[in-house]
Amino acid sequence: MKKASKVTAPVRSKFRSEPRKNRSVSVPVLDRHEVKRKYDPELTKRNIIEIATAEFAAMGLSGARVDAIAERTSTTKRMLYYYFGSKEGLYEAVIDEAYGKIRALEQALRLEAMEPREGLCRLVEFTFDFHDTQRDFVQLIAGENISGGTHAEHLKAFKARNSSVVKTISNLIGRGIAAKVFRDDVEPVDLHLMISSLCFYRVSNRHTFAMAFGRDPAGPRLRVRHRAMIVDTILRFMAR
Structure with missing residues (x-):
């Protein structure tokens, strides 16, 4: 006669996740200034012109770098070209x-x-x-x-x-x-x-x-x- 097999209770892992109701999900929240800048083209353009003014004043048109301007603003090089068309277009906007x-x-x-x-x-x-x-x-x-x-x-x-x-x-x-x-x-x-x-x-x-x-x-x-x-x-x- 075979012995009854021993039933082992499942081991409760100490790494088990907390019940869903106790989880807290961290969602990044933009402050109102970030939201406004993101969706306000005029504010973005003013920011670009302000930074570009200093760059063109210091380096001139030929020496100024669009990459340097983009790095110091809240936008990208691609958006800079979107708004002003070219480096010369940005320079003319600054003037x-x-x-x-x-x-x-x-x-x-x-x-x-x-x-x-x-x-x-x-x-x-x-x-x-x-x-x-x-x-x-x-x-x-x-x-x-x-x-x-x-x-x-x-x-x-x-x-x-x-x-x-x-x-x-x-x-x-x-x-x-x-x-x-x-x-x-x-x-x-x-x-x-x-x-x-x-x-x-x-x-x-x-x-x-x-x-x-x-x-x-x-x-x-x-x-x-x-x-x-x-x-x-x-x-x-x-x-x-």
Whole structure:
């Protein structure tokens, strides 16, 4: 007679999973800024232009690398080409944005609400401060001029965008002439050239100027003096 086979109870593994009801599944959650950036093309383009501005200002069009720009943004090289078409297209967007920024800030000054001398003084101070603090702008514009302005020429609204500053200065001059505080033989575009030149040069040529004369225009004491000097020069030039 055979012995009954021994039935062994199943061994309960110590590695058995917890009951399903006790499991917690970790799901990655995007914060609202990440979600917005992912689905907001305008925000993405602004981010690309901001990073590209620094890259083009430092390296120029030929030296700038699209890979370097993509690595520092929240997007990919492929998306960069999707939005701007090419490296040159991105560069042109950067130039357009740079000029658009200064023109928009000029309009925000509301110079038409000021007396002519006060308004002109404020415009010169703003132009000085903008060039002094936005050095990427100076480097970009200097580089574009070295290349003959060929890319700015492709921008359809370039002239229209920049006409606002001439209109602003024309309004200041006209009101100043009527108030008998400004001379009447100065063209608005010439005054704009004069203001821009004085503010631009000290930034674009600061390094060679400092080496040649032992004075860095970016130094705090010289900055204050140059600002006052340029304002005074323009106001004296326009005085009747």
